[in-house]
Amino acid sequence: MVYSKHITPRLRYIARFLSTEMSTTEWELTDAPDVFLQEQGAKINYTADTLDTPCLHIVPQALLSQTGIQPQSIAVASLNGLPVFFQTGGPLGFDLFAAAFYLLSRYEEYLPFEEDPHGRFPATASLAYKNGFLKIPLINHWMQLLKKQLTALFPDERFRQMVFRFIPTYDIDMAWSYKHKGFLRNAANLLKDAVRGQLPAASKRIKVLLGKERDPFDQFGWLNRLHEQYNLKPYYFFLVGAHTNRYDKNISPRNKAMKALITDHAIRYPVGLHPSWQSNRTFHVLKNEKETLAAITGTAINASRQHFLKLSFPETYHNLLKAGILFDFSMGYADANGFRASVASPFCWYDLQTETATDLLLFPFCFMEATSIFYKKETPDAGLTALQELYNEVKRVDGFFSMIWHNSSFTDEGVYKDWKKMYETFIKQRNSTPSL
Template sequence: MLIYSKHITPRLQYIVQFFSKELGVEEWQLTNDAVAFNNYPGAKINYSHTVFDAPCLSIIPQGLLEQTGIKQQNILVKRSSNIPVFFCNESLVGFDLFAASFYLLSRYEEYLPFEPDRYGRFPAVQSLAFKNGFLKKPLIHYWMELLKKELLRIFPAYAFRQSSFLFVPTYDIDMAWSYKHKGILRNGMNFLKEAISLQFAAFSRRFKVLTGREKDPFDQFGWLNHLHEQYHLNPYYFFLVAERTGKNDKNIPPAHPAMKSLIADHAIRYPVGLHPSWQSNKSSAILKKEKATLASITGAPVTTSRQHFLKLNLPGTYRNLLEAGIGFDCTMGYADENGFRASAATPFYWYDLEKETATSLLIFPFCFMEATSIFYKKETPAEALTDLRQLYNEVKQINGFFSMIWHNHSFSDEGVYAGWKAMYEQFIATNTLQDQLIDPLR
């Protein structure tokens, strides 16, 4: 595939490389040589206002990919063949799909002024996708199908790459145990609080767990291991290893023998990544130390992460990860809504808009988190299961990458978590592949 443009910019190179990776059997090439383009005998796309005699698919540039800097864009979302589109013009596909895809994939809107939520994050409800009803759709893949259809109409012999559906369940372990291994002081203070507030059931439960009469309700690791073996799943685990506990970092310290043993055991069985603490989001030194701590426990380099509380602020968070030697990140999703934050269901490289350059940080998006359904949407397990299946089927239909987030404490089956363990097992049993799945993060 040869693509002509008068202006070959970093933005255009980035988005063409993305489309090439997703659709091309061979790498797509860019040229600003009009004569060479006109004489090229193969499939080609004219991304310019120039008119050529030779057959080609014409896409008229909207202008975003020729710009530098970040400025408010005039976006009006319309529907074409019942698919949301914007940057509409006289292109054969009806809009500048390269510029529109770049806008969504680069998370352009997150660099513009916005009203952050209480954790300082960009909320889903302020996104273009939520406001225009396409958050539940991996929209860029729908656009790729439009592009394929038009190219095949002009170049029926052109061969596209065939993708495969991938499913990777992931778990954030930020509270490994509810009662155990928290020390005499922490448990003593909690005993006192429960007694003063007359929480006799909680007091009794804590006592039974600490005296070995009951299993800690957050210790669901054996059950998960059995589930993974039964359905041949290869999940990813992200461990919080903050040295100091705090309001937002409540895990057992990594120096504790029980925590070390838990992490080491999982590192033998599964891929393990870092769950950078809340504290590390504002300190690259803490981030690097936590990465080194996890590596020392697992005995292997740590290259993958997902932010605690999904605390993602562009471009700072991603720059810190790159500086710390992280090559893969799995934070791309929302806390307040389930869906496709970047409108994509496939891994993609992060583009640093402020520096106008593609980076080596590979982003693995997720589209469902159980905490979103429980705490933000206030859904029942049955309602969340319907949403989860819809998202799963969306990704499976396009042979994309499906990832979701769960927490071990959500399987405790008590309080607000009652019924979620059974819901998860039902989903795994009826909606996942029954053979060994490829792990794209390894």
């Protein structure tokens, strides 16, 4: 039971998240002191008052009793070996409820910030990056601390045993590098290669189109064998934009080979929508793409991940909910690997604009190979080290680990040289390494 003088939608939201992650039943909230005093089970006093009853006292900061969005005064310190903020005293030393809500709601992304060239909130603008905890699933560690404190006070209380989960995911921006693009598109690209003096590329394109070589982006059979060998259950996100442009370069969803590829994957794995760049600004484009993918798979499409990770609060999620999307996998950064919401657990989106806890379930990821390759300019060995470190961080808290890869990264050519080998090494080591 949690006692608070102000039971707000924000408090209900964070209490539900914590109870879902930590307990077998949902926590009860009360604003009646007599009810709280009579409760015999585990309980938390979330007021400024000290009560004469066994309970964990968390002194509240103002955030959960507020409405609207306004700058917050935040000073990050170290307590119990962990970064914390909203220090209010008490046994924990800080308002865990408010701090967790601030991070999960992505409160800082509603405040003014300098967008990156793609109109996104950059990792470098985040509280986590500026204070050195971007690579830590901080909320999961806070939950372990909270569980420890409650267990000390209420030794008979039974908490949920968390189980580590691993889901690899793939964005299929462009299924083939040369094949199935049509005569005009290939002719234009062939001419560009010739004008730029890129004769090896032009030669390879011709060989692939003549059937003398496999298309370098066609890594789907290899991935299927890898999944079967190591019993992996991945998620695939397909870009099915009706029109191509500078950022949407997918194969036409009307193409028979593209339809066959999507259908084959929908039989084997969960398939979601990779909403195009265009759809981020135009709802009817998003709606049409979802309907296109559903028509190809013959199943309802209820999951998505934004192309280029274009995520703007609250517009992107409003559109996804309006389109009937129930699960989104976009919660992560393009410019830095780590934990965007400082958590390694799925969580529902809280809409700060309407002060509503929504049913849109967010699955965070903490590593994307494109971040290592293009933003960090890392070698495959350095990328493997970064990936393993994040993986181990999540295992320590028995959390949810997800990562993003693209079929184009397994070509073993150019900037992608040895990244396919790196991926296979990680998968093999993951399956041979004992739990931490």
